[in-house]
Amino acid sequence: MQQPIVCLDPGHGPGTVNGSPDGLYKEREFAWDLSQRIRPLLEARGIRVAVTRSEHTKPGLAERAQCSNRIGADLFLSLHTNAAGNGGWYSARGFLAYTGAPGAEAGRNRAAAAIRDRMRAAGVVIHGSGLAHNGYTVLVKTEAPAVLLEYGFHTSREDAALLKDGAYRNKLAEATARGACDFLGVPWESGPDGGLRERVQARFGLSAATMDYLEAYPYGGDLLDKLARAE
Ligand SMILES: [Zn+2]
Known part of the structure; x- marks a missing residue:
């Protein structure tokens, strides 16, 4: 692999309401901010990074997949947080990575497992096995191995408090970048x-x-x- 390319897809965008029940946490802000924390960690290791949206735009789902396909990305990561129930606080917590379909040998699932393992090693709470499958548009329309990362439940009081915290976001960014490097075969030690x-x-x-x-x-x-x- 020459210079690997990672396409980061910060979920949602302006006008979307997804967030904690108390209104103090917004998924769209988290997703954008996290993409900006992950990006330099990858670039410092010689990885090219594309981002599907700017802070103030909200492309459609097919457009996000197209952004990755156009540049021939080696890995596509969609950044999100999860929700449980239907309004109000719930107990469900933790990190969960979705891919489009099972198959342990498939790149998408090796990438998802690598990131999940780095999250666990960093002490992040994992939801169940941390791996699940869903036919989300951004997963099935993207040609690169594609993973949708739910970094916690913004409907959990505990997770929402963490997700708002800058130091915790750095931890999530580093675990994501490390997992991506594991998958791409880029040594973390090649960093600055x-x-x-x-x-x-x-x-x-x-x-x-x-x-x-x-x-x-x-x-x-x-x-x-x-x-x-x-x-
Ligand atoms: Zn989302």
Whole structure:
């Protein structure tokens, strides 16, 4: 594969009402914002990124698939959050990836599983197995392996609180980008800091929570650099 291409599809757009029952969380804003957090993580690793919409546009579903088909994307990711019930708060929670049809060997399902696994490793709550199938237009009309990612239920009080949080969005963006890299065969370590976090974590056998703590420290970057070089 030369330079892989990922097509990001932030769900919905202006005028759509999908969001938390208290009105404080909007799916369209989350989807756009998350696409802008995922994009640089992929680009830093030499992946070309196309986005199906701008912040203020709402293309049709077939148009979104067409955007991916036109550029010959290697992976299509539609970004969403889920809803349960019919108004009000519900208990259903967690991350769920949809593909158009089963088949463990199919690219769409390998990609979905890779992202699901990275979500689980990052400590994100997973809904059931985290994998499901549905004939959504953007999944069946897209030629590239296509996955629709539901990053949580905005009808859950717990999930909605997390989905509004910038640090949590960064975690989701990184897990998505890592899963995409796993699927595309792009080493995460090819990123700008040479996978500093991963090297330190592996070398000292630290937990993800400890790594988050170290990175949040004011001189965390320098500290990680020293730890990675220490004899
Ligand atoms: Zn949606």
